[in-house]
Amino acid sequence: MSIMQLERLLRSQGFGSRSECRSLICSERVRVGTERCVDPYAEFESDGFQFSVDNTGWTYRKFVYLALNKPANYECSHQPKHHSSVYSLLPDVLRNRRIQAVGRLDADTTGLLLLSDDGQFIHTYTSPRKHIPKVYDVTVKHPLDELQVAALLDGVCLHDSLAPVAAVRCEIRSARLLRMTVTEGRYHLVKRMVAAAGNRVDRLNRQSIGGLALPESLPIGEWTWLETADLARLAQHPQ
Numbered sequence: 179m180s181i182m183q184l185e186r187l188l189r190s191q192g193f194g195s196r197s198e199c200r201s202l203i204c205s206e207r208v209r210v211g212t213e214r215c216v217d218p219y220a221e222f223e224s225d226g227f228q229f230s231v232d233n234t235g236w237t238y239r240k241f242v243y244l245a246l247n248k249p250a251n252y253e254c255s256h257q258p259k260h261h262s263s264v265y266s267l268l269p270d271v272l273r274n275r276r277i278q279a280v281g282r283l284d285a286d287t288t289g290l291l292l293l294s295d296d297g298q299f300i301h302t303y304t305s306p307r308k309h310i311p312k313v314y315d316v317t318v319k320h321p322l323d324e325l326q327v328a329a330l331l332d333g334v335c336l337h338d339s340l341a342p343v344a345a346v347r348c349e350i351r352s353a354r355l356l357r358m359t360v361t362e363g364r365y366h367l368v369k370r371m372v373a374a375a376g377n378r379v380d381r382l383n384r385q386s387i388g389g390l391a392l393p394e395s396l397p398i399g400e401w402t403w404l405e406t407a408d409l410a411r412l413a414q415h416p417q
Contacts, residue, residue, distance in 0.1 A: 180225065184208070185218035187238060192274035193231060207232050241296035242275055243404035244268075247396045248291040248384075254282035261285050267399055268293075280304060281363050289314075289384035290392040292412075293401070303387065303412075309361040310388050311346055311415055314368050316356040317381035324350075326375045330358065334374035338364065343371060357385070389414030 182190070188199035188208070202208055203218045209230045210222070227238040248254075252264045265273050280292035281304045294300055303310060327350060333342025347359040360367060369379045385392055390412040396402055404412070 180223070181221050182224045183218065184210075184215055184220045184222060184229075187222065187224060187227060187229075188231070190224075191236060191238060192271040194274065202231060209233075236271075241299070242272060242277055242294055243296065243299065243409060244272070244277070244293040244401050245390070245393065245396065245404055245408070246291045246293060246401040247392060247398050248283055248288055249399045250286050250288050253285050254279040254291070264291065264293075268401060283384065284366065284369075284382070287382045287384065288398070289382075290387060290390070291384070292387065292404075304363060306362060309415075311359050311361050311386075312363070312384060313357065313359045313386040315351070315383045315385055316358050316368060316372060316379055317383075318354050318356060318372060319378040319380050320376075321353045322350050322356055322377065326372075326377055327356075329375040330371060334371050336364075336370055336374060343367070345371065354380075388412045 184203060185196060185199045188194070188202060189196060193199050193202060200218045204216055206214045206216055208215050210220075211228075215229075224238050224240075229236055229238075246264065246267065248264060251261045252267070253259070253261045254264050256263060256265060264279060265277070268277065275295045277293045277295050278300055280294055280300050283289070283291055292303060302308060327348045330345040330348045333344035336343050343362065343364075345358050345360055347357075349357045351357050356372075358368060360371070368382060372379050388411070390404075390408060393402060
């Protein structure tokens with residue numbers, strides 16, 4: 179159990195500095211339940227604490243876990259060079275919490291992207307030692323054949339690897355669509371593996387991480403909270 183002052187609660191949730199949060203409260207923009215709260219030092223139990231700022235409801239979260247349906251032409255960087263930042267798709271209150279992408283997707287790669295401000299969570303899902311499966315739908319330039327699939331499953335040679343790198347699973351979905359599962363997170367990994375097998379990636383969309391699939395109802399460019407059940411699915415490693 180953790181008792182916190184309202185001003186501190188707002189600060190912890192990304193609503194600004196101490197003075198900015200105090201101003202929000204004192205200007206009657208914060209409600210707890212149906213009542214406006216104008217006392218920045220009012221104390222509340224943080225777990226499950228619900229409040230609203232400017233009529234937008236929020237629930238206290240010690241850490242933020244998000245899934246984003248990443249569009250093309252967005253960079254996973256706070257200082258993008260050639261395109262917009264994926265963080266621009268989030269509201270200010272979340273960006274203020276210094277959320278980080280859990281592993282990066284290339285600017286032209288779309289699909290499931292996790293974001294969090296939990297350092298241990300980020301480490302777990304980016305560590306190569308965890309061998310967390312990631313599933314991609316890969317649209318290629320040339321028609322696929324079983325020889326290419328066999329090469330990907332047996333392992334292809336990459337310049338930065340002493341041993342061949344293999345896909346965990348590969349399935350031809352159509353003439354130019356491959357569903358491919360990998361457990362590593364190297365730079366341009368899927369693109370380089372497909373090139374080494376004799377083809378070229380035209381489009382790349384990440385479908386799932388661990389046991390967590392990209393929600394079908396989540397529009398491109400939108401985000402959603404990951405709740406306890408989602409995090410449990412994420413930790414699963416489907417065979």
